[in-house]
Amino acid sequence: MFTQEKRSKFSSEGSKDQNKIAQGTKIIGNLEAKGCFRIDGIVEGNVKTPGKVVIGKDGFIKGYLECENADIEGKFIGKLLIKNTLSLRSTALIEGEAIVAKLTVEPGATFNATCSMKGGVKTINNERGGQEQTQKGKEKSA
Template identity: 40%
Template sequence: MAKTYNEVNTQVINLIGKGTVITGDIKSEGDIRIDGELNGNISSNGRVVVGDTGKVTGEIVCKNCEVAGHVKGKMKIEQLITLKSTSTVQGEITTDKLSIEPGSVFTGNCMMGNQVIHEKLKTTEK
């Protein structure tokens, strides 16, 4: 069956490469990988990956997230956030599940649980 132009391919991975600096907000239906620098907010219906050279200053709202680089700001993750051993996160995390590898640095607050995240996402959508 052929795709129509209105269908969104959520298998697409958007990449912000090392050495790239973006100032502004990003909204995507698909996955996003950041190996560069973003000064702004990210909203994705997919997965957000901040690579070891990646740096995000702003809010991240997505389904799943993996951080190996630096994040400063609020994070609202619907399902699972993984903080790799090379990650540094400063801010507030709201998620259903949290995984932190030894060596990771996390400074801030974390609220966990399925009920908490759904209430937070509802207030964000308004």
């Protein structure tokens, strides 16, 4: 039987685990986990995690993706909500809508999406008067 101390240690370690959807696997439905995802198969539905999601070259998601960071080599159609960095590799194909904090795109990637970039607080130096202005939670569109 687990003691309270061992249970909490076991639970916190579980959030570091990576979930994998292998090539040849198709899931229709919603996925939610505390750990990261690597998707090399097909997911038709919503994927939500506080961790990172990697969509491999043969991976495909059609639906909604919410995560901290995403690294996409495969195909995504739907809505992306990435709290930090969305990285699109040269083989990526994205269609739909993206809300991100940071975006990196390799040459060759296809990005057919409306994109809103939401950042934190940034300090902008005003060259004319030398004054600093602060933008808080401003939205940028690409």
